[in-house]
Amino acid sequence: MxxxxxxxxxxxxxxxxxxxxxxxxxxxxxxxxxxxxxxxxxxxxxxxxxxxxxxxxxxxxxxxxxxxxxxxxxxxxxTKEETQGFFKKIHDDTTNWVPKTFETPANVPDQVDWREKAAVFPASDEGNCGASYAFSVTGALEGQNYLVNNISVKLSDQQLVDCDHNNANCQGGNQSNSYNYIMQAGGLNSFDDYPFRKHPGDCRVVSKKYAAMKYTATVGATEEQLRNALAEIGPISVSIYGDWVLDYAGGIYTGSCVNLVQYLDLSALLVGYGVENGTKYWLLRGSFGRKWGEKGYFRLLKDANMCGVALRASYPVLEPVKKTR
Structure with a gap:
């Protein structure tokens, strides 16, 4: 690297x-x-x-x-003023989220990368549509669908943009509204059935849906809990302070950042952690395409709550698919 x-x-x-x-x-x-x-x-x-x-x-x-x-x-x-439109303050309503505690295992893995276990699809490009919330949530849903149900299918980010009217389609949104919509809708269409168009449109859901949810679980707001949860259950949806990301190309970000919950303005999918040359990092998938960052991914300094990475972490708990003989 x-x-x-x-x-x-x-x-x-x-x-x-x-x-x-x-x-x-x-x-x-x-x-x-x-x-x-x-x-x-x-x-x-x-x-x-x-x-x-x-x-x-x-x-x-x-x-x-x-x-x-x-x-x-x-x-x-x-200009900086023009790019501010990509970042909207995220106001999650966590009232109905179920808090989960993750014990530290006896042998904590030195590194985790859920891409290696086929639980993560490559990064998508949201274009000029400010919908990082959708890609973060569908990423967590895809990971759980694979790990719980053994079903590997890319899900529709566009369905959240078009059909979840509690979010603001391409003008921003949050995890809580997205998860609530998925629970009410009984899951999401596949990407193939409802592909991403980089702009909002009419809601046009088809009947076949995947990854029905039971509830939203939240991870304790510490990096130890975040590490334990990531290692145990798979990719996790997080929000960060992110207006520095636009010219990021690679490496471990340790620059200027804010780690207060009221400044969270970009959602991403946490997929792993590791260490490089003695520096610990979190590995996250962005939504700016594969030409951005490290093939669509970026790394944050670990164990410093960099950019508030541990403050708003969640994942969907799914209804297991019934096995048919």
Whole structure:
């Protein structure tokens, strides 16, 4: 991972590529189109500033002064004001959540990665639809459906966007409303039956549903409990303070962050933990596509409640599927 990061930094700062070269590649990679020359000129100026920030940060990373590195992402032509629309304060109603306590096992695993046990699907891309809540919740539901029912099926994030009217479709939402909808609906359609469109639309549920829920369980707000729960039951839906993620490209994030529950504004799926070069980390799946971060994933410093990762953790408890002979 460190070697990859160093190679990335070399590519970003290579003299053979100018900022203009990177700009042209950026437009191609992310299919960027602008209304007119004036608009493109304005976007290029924003991109230039971001590019310089990336170069300066990655130079510090290469020198061993940072634990994570930055990169050009599809957000690199947007101002801070424009990207604030991706982050909405998350106000979960946990009244009906059932608290669960997880004892520390005698032999705590040194690392956990639920991707290795086929309990996690690759990262999706929410586009300009602010629906990280949907991807976080469906991820937890998919994991439990596989681990409890031995059913591996990607579920419909779009169904939550279109049909759960207690959330604000592409303008944000939360875990509690999403889980309540799933319980009332008797499960979710598959992604194949109800694919993601990156914008809200009419609710069009089909009859075949998966992963009927009994209730929502919540994990105690400590990282020890979070670790124990993750190791025992599988991927967990979490919320974090996340407006730093837009130019994240890899490594273990240890930068500026807020770890207070009232500032949580981005949902993600916690899928593992581990250690790299003596630094412990949490492994999470984002919803910005596989070209972002570490193939759609990111890592946070562990044992520091980084960005409030332990403050709002939950998972669905399912109705087991009846076995047929």
């Amino acid at each position: 460190k070697l990859f990061a160093l190679l990335f930094a070399v590519v970003v700062t290579a003299e053979s590529l100018t900022v203009k070269d990177h700009w042209e590649k950026f437009k191609t990679d992310f299919d960027k189109k602008y209304q007119n020359i004036a608009e493109e000129t304005r976007r290029f100026r924003i991109f230039q500033d971001k590019f310089q920030e990336i170069e300066e940060h990655n130079a510090r990373y290469t020198a061993g002064l940072e634990t994570y590195y930055k990169g050009i992402t599809r957000f690199s032509d947007l």
